[in-house]
Amino acid sequence: MTDKKAVSKRTRSRPKLCKIHGRPIRPSYWRAGHRNTGCAECYRTTEVPPPGKRRCKTHGRPILRSRWWSGYRNKGCELCFKVPPPSKRLCRKHGRPISPSTWRNGRHSSGCSMCHNSRPGYREAKARYNQRVRQAASRQKKRVARRKAKS
Numbered sequence: 001m002t003d004k005k006a007v008s009k010r011t012r013s014r015p016k017l018c019k020i021h022g023r024p025i026r027p028s029y030w031r032a033g034h035r036n037t038g039c040a041e042c043y044r045t046t047e048v049p050p051p052g053k054r055r056c057k058t059h060g061r062p063i064l065r066s067r068w069w070s071g072y073r074n075k076g077c078e079l080c081f082k083v084p085p086p087s088k089r090l091c092r093k094h095g096r097p098i099s100p101s102t103w104r105n106g107r108h109s110s111g112c113s114m115c116h117n118s119r120p121g122y123r124e125a126k127a128r129y130n131q132r133v134r135q136a137a138s139r140q141k142k143r144v145a146r147r148k149a150k151s
Contacts (some may be wrong), residue, residue: 018042020071056080060139066105078104096149 016025018039029038043058048054048069051062056077081104083089086097091112102111117123 018071021073026137037071041073064105 016030017023018025018041019036021039021041023039025034025038026040029043032038048065052075054063054068055061056063056079057074059077059079061077061079061126063072063076064078065126067081070076083100089098089103089108090096090099090110093112094112094114096112096114098107098111099113099116
């Protein structure tokens with residue numbers, strides 16, 4: 001019979017730390033392929049607190065919802081993420097400046113006004129919405145006119 005070899009522990013060359021919080025990534029999340037996030041702090045909540053409770057520690061302003069879900073719990077207000085000048089935040093598709101609000105919400109490759117307005121079906125949907133608004137307004141005017149006529 002051959003002797004069993006002692007299994008030595010392998011040391012990881014890469015630390016398993018969350019890039020946002022600096023805490024260890026949970027083993028289950030690591031096995032699932034999460035390499036940047038996945039600590040207990042990242043996936044702790046299932047609801048976003050109201051703006052008054054999710055405040056940035058440096059500026060005291062509400063943390064953006066999209067940043068909150070990305071794992072930012074202490075910073076992430078509009079002032080934390082600097083918006084570059086229009087010449088530096090150009091849309092890849094159209095070469096036009098990406099709007100500052102779109103840039104702040106994390107969309108750094110597209111989001112100019114042309115992207116927004118040329119979405120498939122956007123013009124038709126906008127026309128349908130405006131038609132609905134006009135119909136609702138005319139119905140309300142007719143109701144008011146009928147009430148005045150009755151009294």
